[in-house]
Amino acid sequence: MTERIDVVELLKAQHTRIRELLDEVAASKGDERRQSFQDLVRLLAVHETAEEEVVHPFARKNIDGGELVVKDRVEEEEKAKRALSRLDGMDPDSPEFLDRFAALRQDVPAHADSEERYEFAHFREAADRGKLENLARAVKAAEALAPTRPHPGTDTALKNVAVGPVAAVVDRTRDVVRKAMG
Known part of the structure; x- marks a missing residue:
């Protein structure tokens, strides 16, 4: 049993x-x-894409003040994407990498704490267990087809990856997400 x-x-x-x-x-x-x-960059990229496609839309519609809560989280995510992009390709043992990474190491957990407190904490009031399990399946589906690198300046998975034939992947992701969300 799963x-x-x-x-x-x-x-x-x-x-x-x-x-x-x-x-x-x-x-x-x-x-x-x-x-x-x-490994960190890949996990953050797929995690944030799934949040953009599934979690934030649910929060916008279903929690009090959802639009503002999501706006604040997206701003934090954009800051992290820019930081990851600057770090990507740098020598990870260089002093510059370590200095920039130290800031990221503070910002990312603070963002996660804010999501848990201001966004996720309200989900159980907004939906029953079955709906929340469907959302988890939708998150997993979105992550399975998400980009593996951060793309600053993109606030949706479509903008994140829709270049040429990759748009078809986005369409399939959305279809799977919609099916999982019922």
């Missing part, structure tokens, strides 16, 4: 993994740091 997880449990578990990867990057060096950073 474990049934709701969207809040799924996203909080991902936040925990993101914090672990931030610590791994800080505590390692050389190839190990490079690999941990690549």
